[in-house]
Amino acid sequence: MMQSKSSAAAVGGVLVLLLSAPLVLSPGLLNAAVQVLVAALFASAYNLLCGQAGMLSFGHAAYFGIGAFATMHAMKAVGGAGLLPTPLLPLAGAAAGLVIGAAAGWFATKRSGTYFAMITLAIAELLHALAPHLKGWFGGEAGVSGMRMPAWGFSFGSTMQMYYLTLSWVLAGLALLYFFTRTPVGRLALGLRENAHRLAFLGYDVHRVSVLVFTVSAMFSGIAGGLLAVNNEAVNYVLFDAHVSASAVLNAYIGGVKVFFGPVLGAGVMTFFGYAVSDLTQSWLLYQGILFVLVMMFMPDGLAGLLVRWWEWQSRLGLRSVLPVSLAGLAAALLLGGGTVFLVELLQRLFSQDYRAAAGVGQAIVLFGLRWLPREAVTWLAPTAALAAGLAIGVMALRQARLLTEANTDAPSSTEVPLQGARSTV
Structure with missing residues (x-):
C-alpha cells in the first residue's frame, strides 16, 4: 500500500513538473522538451516489443518514419487544410504504423532471436534505401513539408501550444500502453519473453500474439513519428536511418526495459544530454556509448531499476x-x-x-x-x-x-530448528 502511494505521488509530482514546464523554460528548451516527449513515447512503444515481449528489434525507425510521413501527407491534404484537424493529425501516423507494422510483423515474427532482429533491421534499411527514389511519397532529398492549420480555437503557432499538444498525446499514449500491459494479451507478451515454447504447449497461437504485440508497438511508434512531423512541419527520409532505431534501443535499455517508465527516463536523460553536450564537445557520442556499456555491465536493469532498488533499500533500512x-x-x-x-x-x-x-x-x-x-x-x-x-x-x-x-537482514534465531513441512522463519 505504501509503495503504491509513493508511486502515485511520484507520478503526480512529475505531472506537475510537466504541466508547469512552459512557465519556467525558454522557447529553445521548451522545443527540446517536445523532442524529449516524442522520444519518450517512441522508446516506450519500442519497449512494449523488446522489454515486455522480449523481441529485440533493430529497425523500429521504419514505423516511426512511416508515421511521420503519413501525418505530413495528412497535413498537406485537402489543399493544405488538412485531412484532420491539427490535434488529431497523429491519428494518421497511428493508422500508417498499424498497417505497415502488421504487414512487417507478420513476416518478421516468423523467426525469433537474431533472425528476427536482422529481419527488422533489413525492413528499415529497405525503406531507407527506397525512400530517396519514391519522391511522390517521401519527397526525395528535400523531404516533405507542410504547415499546421488553426483548429479548435488554437493557432498552434507557438511552442507552448505545441508542447501541450504533444504532452497530451504522450500522456494518453503512455496510459494506453500501460493499460495494454495489464490486459491478458499484455500478460501473454510476458510469456513470449520468458518461454514461447511453453506458451505454445499451453495451446496459444504464438505467432498471432507476436504479430499483435508487434502491431501495437508499431502503431504507437507511428504516433510518435506523427507528433514529430506536426512539431517540425517537415520530415525527411533520414528518419529511417539506423541511428533512429539505435536511439530507441539506447533510450530503452539505459532507462531500464523491466520498468514501465524506464524508457521514459532514458529518453529524457539521453535527449537532454544530446542537447546539452553536443554543442560543447565533439566526443558526446563517445560518452553516450560509454554510458550504455556501463549500464549494460553494471546496471542491467537501467537507471530506473537502480532508482527502484535504492528506494526499496532506503525504505527497508x-x-x-x-x-x-x-x-x-x-x-x-x-x-x-x-x-x-x-x-x-x-x-x-x-x-x-x-x-x-x-x-x-x-x-x-x-x-x-x-x-x-x-x-x-x-x-x-x-x-x-x-x-x-x-x-x-x-x-x-x-x-x-x-x-x-x-547487518539489517533478519536472520533465523539459533534456537529455531527448521523442520520439514514447517513454515520458514526467514
Missing part, C-alpha cells in the same frame, strides 16, 4: 542509514565521470589536426577554464587522481552498503 553510503556512491560517480571526461577531452584535443597544425605538441590546452600543458606531470596526474579516488570511494561505498544490508 531508513534514509538516515543509507544516506552517507548513497552520497559516497554519488561522489565516486562524479569523480569517475569527471576523470573520464578530462582524459577524453584532453586526448581529443591533443590528437586533433587543428592542435598539431597550430603550434605542435607543446601548446597549452584550454580545458575547464584552465590551461594545461601536455608535457607537465600535473596535466596527467589530475585525471588519474580523480579516477583513483573515485574508484577507491566507490569500492568503499559498495562494501559499506553490503555490510549495512547484511
Whole structure:
C-alpha cells in the first residue's frame, strides 16, 4: 500500500513538473522538451516489443518514419487544410504504423532471436534505401513539408501550444500502453519473453500474439513519428536511418526495459544530454556509448531499476542509514565521470589536426577554464587522481552498503530448528 502511494505521488509530482514546464523554460528548451516527449513515447512503444515481449528489434525507425510521413501527407491534404484537424493529425501516423507494422510483423515474427532482429533491421534499411527514389511519397532529398492549420480555437503557432499538444498525446499514449500491459494479451507478451515454447504447449497461437504485440508497438511508434512531423512541419527520409532505431534501443535499455517508465527516463536523460553536450564537445557520442556499456555491465536493469532498488533499500533500512553510503556512491560517480571526461577531452584535443597544425605538441590546452600543458606531470596526474579516488570511494561505498544490508537482514534465531513441512522463519 505504501509503495503504491509513493508511486502515485511520484507520478503526480512529475505531472506537475510537466504541466508547469512552459512557465519556467525558454522557447529553445521548451522545443527540446517536445523532442524529449516524442522520444519518450517512441522508446516506450519500442519497449512494449523488446522489454515486455522480449523481441529485440533493430529497425523500429521504419514505423516511426512511416508515421511521420503519413501525418505530413495528412497535413498537406485537402489543399493544405488538412485531412484532420491539427490535434488529431497523429491519428494518421497511428493508422500508417498499424498497417505497415502488421504487414512487417507478420513476416518478421516468423523467426525469433537474431533472425528476427536482422529481419527488422533489413525492413528499415529497405525503406531507407527506397525512400530517396519514391519522391511522390517521401519527397526525395528535400523531404516533405507542410504547415499546421488553426483548429479548435488554437493557432498552434507557438511552442507552448505545441508542447501541450504533444504532452497530451504522450500522456494518453503512455496510459494506453500501460493499460495494454495489464490486459491478458499484455500478460501473454510476458510469456513470449520468458518461454514461447511453453506458451505454445499451453495451446496459444504464438505467432498471432507476436504479430499483435508487434502491431501495437508499431502503431504507437507511428504516433510518435506523427507528433514529430506536426512539431517540425517537415520530415525527411533520414528518419529511417539506423541511428533512429539505435536511439530507441539506447533510450530503452539505459532507462531500464523491466520498468514501465524506464524508457521514459532514458529518453529524457539521453535527449537532454544530446542537447546539452553536443554543442560543447565533439566526443558526446563517445560518452553516450560509454554510458550504455556501463549500464549494460553494471546496471542491467537501467537507471530506473537502480532508482527502484535504492528506494526499496532506503525504505527497508531508513534514509538516515543509507544516506552517507548513497552520497559516497554519488561522489565516486562524479569523480569517475569527471576523470573520464578530462582524459577524453584532453586526448581529443591533443590528437586533433587543428592542435598539431597550430603550434605542435607543446601548446597549452584550454580545458575547464584552465590551461594545461601536455608535457607537465600535473596535466596527467589530475585525471588519474580523480579516477583513483573515485574508484577507491566507490569500492568503499559498495562494501559499506553490503555490510549495512547484511547487518539489517533478519536472520533465523539459533534456537529455531527448521523442520520439514514447517513454515520458514526467514
